[in-house]
Amino acid sequence: MRLLLVEDDPYLQENLVRSLSRRGLQVTSASTAAQALNLWQSLRPDVALLDLTLPDGDGLTVVSQIRQQGFTTPVLVLTARATVGDRVLGLNSGADDYMAKPFDLDELEARLNALYRRAKSVQQSVSASDREGVPGRSGLTTLQMGAISLDTLNGVAYFHQQAMELTPREVAMLHALMAHAGQAVAKERLFSAVFPDELDVQFEAIEVVAYRLRKKLADTGISLVTLRGLGYLLKAAN
Secondary structure: OEEEEEOOOHHHHHHHHHHHHHOOOEEEEEOOHHHHHHHHHHHOOOEEEEEOEEOOEEHHHHHHHHHHOOOOOOEEEEEOOOOHHHHHHHHHOOOOEEEEOOOOHHHHHHHHHHHHHHHHHHHHHHHHHHHHOOOOOOOOOEEEEOOEEEEOOOOEEEEOOEEOOOOHHHHHHHHHHHOOOOOOEOHHHHHHHHOOOOOOOOOOHHHHHHHHHHHHHOOOOEEEEEEOOOEEEEEEOO
8 A cells, every 4th residue: 555644743754654664554754735745646645644734734725636636545634633523524625534633553554444445446346347338338438428527447537627526435426327327326336336345334324425426516417316215316407
């Protein structure tokens, strides 16, 4: 796992680099938001561990900018801010998980590995879906619906050629729905695509992802429709 660590506390940064490297991770560290953005673009890490309080900006701004550039890198936010509001704000800004300081190193490693496995599973499910031979789209690495296109190889969605700010979970849901555009996709199938191998996630979490994706599809000409008892479908405006 290639990990990008963004932490401005030199003591904590040094200890995390040493401890996580001993556990087999390839750790590259940054101390500022500017360094983080540059390393993100050049390193293209598998997972990022990001502190919120940085000397030249807020960590959530970094996450937002990265998502705007089309990066779907899983992000675990590490911060002293521990309120529910801060957690919700972080997740809504594009982060995938959240840990408050102080933390247990074993739990941190487990969460990083979980994010890494989930991202790999999403990539594999994308490849598998392409191999399944969706009618009229077999072998394609790009799905198109209206003005939205999805690069299934890199997991990036575009609206009028502009990268959309979607989290990996939202991309996974969008892919599953675009592969069967105009058809109902059962919640159980979507859950398997969005939360692969995550046994501790409640089934209702799929509704949260659908809610966020629906908001981000607003004004794109594509609607995410809930079909009670059946699941969800994508529908293009007439």
